[in-house]
Amino acid sequence: MTTSEARGRARGRTAVAEPRQTRSQEGLIRMLEAGRALIEASGNLDELSINDIVERAGTSIGAFYRRFDNKDTFFxxxxxxxxxxxxxxxxxxxxxxxxxxxxxxxxxxxxxxxxxxxxxxxxxxxxxxxxxxxxxxxxxxxxxxxxxxxxxxxxxxxxxxxxxxxxxxxxxxxxxxxxxxxxxxxxxxxxxxxxxxxxxxxxxxxxxxxxxxxxxxxxxxxxxxx
Missing domain, CATH: 1.10.357 (Tetracycline Repressor; domain 2)
Incomplete structure (x- = not known):
């Protein structure tokens, strides 16, 4: 079990499953990197917009919700x-x-x-x-x-x-x-x-x-x- 998976289990949730298709995996990585940059810039989850995440990542709202239940899970x-x-x-x-x-x-x-x-x-x-x-x-x-x-x-x-x-x-x-x-x-x-x-x-x-x-x-x- 990785450190990240251990933390996820401790919080009562499972880690996000890795997508099987290369293109989908690349989109997931771009969303995580985009979110990281936006969080670092604002320092406030309330100011984090899902629209901003997918726009910066070059993905879509649908792609976001296929991976994450909500903004809290994403964070x-x-x-x-x-x-x-x-x-x-x-x-x-x-x-x-x-x-x-x-x-x-x-x-x-x-x-x-x-x-x-x-x-x-x-x-x-x-x-x-x-x-x-x-x-x-x-x-x-x-x-x-x-x-x-x-x-x-x-x-x-x-x-x-x-x-x-x-x-x-x-x-x-x-x-x-x-x-x-x-x-x-x-x-x-x-x-x-x-x-x-x-x-x-x-x-x-x-x-x-x-x-x-x-x-x-x-x-x-x-x-x-x-």
Missing amino acids: EVVQDRVMTESIEFVRAELAGRPAWRSADAGVLADATVGLYVRAFRRNRGLYHASLLRSSQHKESWNAVKETSTEVLALIVPLLVDAIHAARGRAARKAALDFDVRAALQLVIGLLVNSVLHDPGPLSLSSRRLEPYLQAQFRRCVGLPGT
């Missing part, structure tokens, strides 16, 4: 698709960027914060729409939370091991694990706030955001500043 499929891509992106980052192979806890800490900042900037509109929708549909933010849990499972052990090695045997890994997760909760909370209330003292587009969060994260886990 959930787009959201699941983006979250699955996000996990793949993180795995590629961890495999490809030299920072993730560093034994320096500070380098890993900065890389972690940088990864979250990029993710929120890349998905700002989708996150904003998900947060707004969660006021009426409590489960709307679940896909993002589930993805965050998967990301934490990949990143936290790397940070804990590096900090443990830096501090020596006196440091307990269980305590370090808590410190890292709590510090990341603070980082994520500030990023969520920036999505909802941007612009603010630390706008999501501000150049000061990433270094500020990196400094705060280091302080929370007891690492020297840059």
Whole structure:
């Protein structure tokens, strides 16, 4: 079962069946890509028009309703698709960027914060729409939370091991694990706030955001500043 299918099952729905014909499959992909772009631009599901989706995708209203019951179902499929891509992106980052192979806890800490900042900037509109929708549909933010849990499972052990090695045997890994997760909760909370209330003292587009969060994260886990 894929991550997206698991999320769909958890919400009590099944993933959209892949169309058998190549042309129909291409139309489905274009609709999902069009919807993704429109959601990212508006950040509000209420402003998402099915007419705009099919016009941008070059398909039809009939093609949309052959695949999706309504706009909410469409949004959930787009959201699941983006979250699955996000996990793949993180795995590629961890495999490809030299920072993730560093034994320096500070380098890993900065890389972690940088990864979250990029993710929120890349998905700002989708996150904003998900947060707004969660006021009426409590489960709307679940896909993002589930993805965050998967990301934490990949990143936290790397940070804990590096900090443990830096501090020596006196440091307990269980305590370090808590410190890292709590510090990341603070980082994520500030990023969520920036999505909802941007612009603010630390706008999501501000150049000061990433270094500020990196400094705060280091302080929370007891690492020297840059």
